[in-house]
Amino acid sequence: MANVRSIRTHIKSVESTRKITRSMKMVSAAKLKRTQQAMNALRPYADAAEQMLVRLAAEPAAKENPFLAPREKKHVLYVLLVGNRGLCGVYNTALLKFMEGLAEREERDFSVLVVGRWGRDLIAAMKLPLTETIDKLSDAPSAEESAALTEKLKALYLSGEADEIVFVYERYYSALRQEPERKRLLPIDIPETAEEKEYILEPDGKALLDKLVGLYLDAAVYSLLLEARTGEHTARMTAMTAATDNTEQLLETLRLELNHARQSAITKEITEIVGGANALKDAKEGKRA
């Protein structure tokens, strides 16, 4: 059985681990609240922008808008949204595996743009054709940060460096379920509508589309970023809750072990004293006899 002192040291180290996992859980909970609120606030805006875009899709001007018009997809740009940190279960690793699968199956020319700080070495080891790593995106991204990314992607698309832009991210289904998914940003996919309705367009279709497409893309990128971050914080919170629970269990076992060790040490000591006393007594009696 381990000695008392080594068990005490072990308990101490487990206790400090618990402190860390517990505070990480708390921090994630706070960040989760922020991203989730922003995500919910953005939804009506994003939905309305999409609805308006659907109404405009039938306009002849839609074929001239560079972001809507179909074009030959020679070069694909994958935007990989990893987390900023690890310690969040399989969130990042599952995403990387998914990306690896995509890369293997991709027959066209492609490149990958990474957003997030996690796994720089791991990603580099995968030998993906990386163009850039954006590691400045915060844990609760603001609309401005997102707009900067949108502008960058738009420029890449317009200049012809990318003919298709696909986001690879963890889709947020629920607090317990996030799954890797791919979603095309550009060219914009507009769901077909059956209804044909005449709209008055002010000032004209082209100007309206320019404006609307801008709004739509901003909202689309921002909601993807928020969704990915919400998933990351949720995953980390779950992982850290489990880790905290594990330390509790471990502490319980260790405390039990400590008591056992202490008790047996005492018992041993008593036996030794009694044994010693008896030996002395025996020796005395032997002398007499």
Place this chain on the structure above:
Amino acid sequence: MGGRIHLKVITPEGTALEENADYIRIPTPEGSVGILADHAPMLCAVGEGKLKCRSEEGERLIYVSGGVASVENNEVTVLTEEAQIGE
């Protein structure tokens, strides 16, 4: 406020205003557009300026930074990056 037109002003930070009105004036890059009940379906660009919404109870001004608006079935939806509600 009462009124037959249902106005919604939506920004990325959430719905800034939701109200019923009789008359809405939207600032566009080429001048204002006034909307009364039963307006024909319309999509219009919104410029920077003051959006006015009037009903029997009074008038309200909302500053909008620009975006797009849709009018359909007495539903007016204004998408703008920023909105500030005045007195």
